Amino acid sequence: EQLANQINAGEVVVRPANAVKELVENAIDAGASRIEVAIEEAGLKKIEVVDNGSGILGEDVPLAIRPHATSKIKAIGDLQRLRSLGFRGEALPSIASISRMTIETSTADESAGSRLVAMGPDILTHEPGAKRRGTKIIVEELFYNTPARLKFIKSLQAEVSQILNIMNRLALAHPEIAFVLTNEGREQLRTAGNGDMRQVIAAVYGMRVAKKIRKIQGEDLDHSITGFVSLPELTWSNRNRISLFINGRYIWNLDLNRAIIEGYGSKLMVGRFPLAVISISMDPHLVGVNVHPTKQEVELSKKEELKNLIRQAIRETLADEVL
Ligand code: ADP
Numbered sequence: 001e002q003l004a005n006q007i008n009a010g011e012v013v014v015r016p017a018n019a020v021k022e023l024v025e026n027a028i029d030a031g032a033s034r035i036e037v038a039i040e041e042a043g044l045k046k047i048e049v050v051d052n053g054s055g056i057l058g059e060d061v062p063l064a065i066r067p068h069a070t071s072k073i074k075a076i077g078d079l080q081r082l083r084s085l086g087f088r089g090e091a092l093p094s095i096a097s098i099s100r101m102t103i104e105t106s107t108a109d110e111s112a113g114s115r116l117v118a119m120g121p122d123i124l125t126h127e128p129g130a131k132r133r134g135t136k137i138i139v140e141e142l143f144y145n146t147p148a149r150l151k152f153i154k155s156l157q158a159e160v161s162q163i164l165n166i167m168n169r170l171a172l173a174h175p176e177i178a179f180v181l182t183n184e185g186r187e188q189l190r191t192a193g194n195g196d197m198r199q200v201i202a203a204v205y206g207m208r209v210a211k212k213i214r215k216i217q218g219e220d221l222d223h224s225i226t227g228f229v230s231l232p233e234l235t236w237s238n239r240n241r242i243s244l245f246i247n248g249r250y251i252w253n254l255d256l257n258r259a260i261i262e263g264y265g266s267k268l269m270v271g272r273f274p275l276a277v278i279s280i281s282m283d284p285h286l287v288g289v290n291v292h293p294t295k296q297e298v299e300l301s302k303k304e305e306l307k308n309l310i311r312q313a314i315r316e317t318l319a320d321e322v323l
């Protein structure tokens with residue numbers, strides 16, 4: 001079982017940024033309104049994620065690091081309806097199997113919280129702990145027993161920027177959650193959690209950029225979209241500032257990217273790319289999310305309709321600009 005976990009971890013957690021993403025998504029799934037992440041040595045030495053979410057019942061803590069002990073699927077049918085980010089019960093066991101993990105957690109209705117420390121497969125301690133509601137997970141010495149993975153990591157700086165990218169996206173996807181990221185004690189990202197996407201864009205891309213963005217909005221029978229796009233004068237030579245979210249999940253889809261570009265029409269210089277942060281709400285039945293282990297690639301049953309909606313929303317907003 002431990003071996004299976006490690007092999008599994010090889011797919012789910014190939015770099016520290018993957019661990020950060022899974023831990024923060026768990027905090028989001030737990031209903032947290034505040035999530036603080038601290039990393040040291042690009043997450044290899046330490047990743048700490050503190051949330052004020054539901055917490056985990058003391059008796060369930062050891063189960064949370066056992067494979068497929070997810071609390072998020074009650075029946076197979078739930079997989080279809082599911083809106084939460086995690087659903088396979090693989091992430092926490094995978095990370096635990098290749099690190100030293102400390103979990104401090106407390107639910108609203110328990111008299112005491114609990115604290116568990118595990119080193120790879122072994123649970124070292126499981127005792128009563130602090131009562132502050134929510135969960136703190138500390139991951140230390142990631143990949144300590146998988147030297148091949150460690151060797152694969154070439155540059156700490158590249159890992160840090162990958163973690164920052166992931167945190168930026170999570171913050172953009174959830175303006176209603178307050179995020180803090182610190183790297184070696186230095187603050188890299190802070191959002192207010194007041195639901196204002198423009199403010200999150202300012203926190204991520206700077207005030208100068210946030211002044212040159214416009215709100216877009218649209219709806220058809222199956223989708224509702226809202227977000228911000230940059231004015232045609234504010235463009236970049238790459239797509240890095242295009243973020244699409246479906247039901248709160250970051251996704252990558254070239255066709256939807258094209259729809260954004262098409263929305264600008266001739267206003268956009270060839271080879272230039274705008275900033276676009278677009279949240280899409282739709283019936284989960286219309287999205288196939290399990291096509292890739294990182295859960296980023298999706299299959300859309302009404303892709304053409306959605307492309308039209310995006311194109312049209314951008315066109316309308318930019319047309320207003322010209323007047
Ligand atoms: P899942 O696919 O369910 O997200 P994980 O391996 O990521 O599986 O987590 C295992 C279980 O541990 C979750 O289903 C959840 O019950 C619990 N859990 C993990 N992190 C948290 C957290 N920050 N707050 C509350 N519960 C958590």
Ligand code: MG
Pocket residue numbers: 022025026085086087089091092
């Ligand atoms: Mg999860």
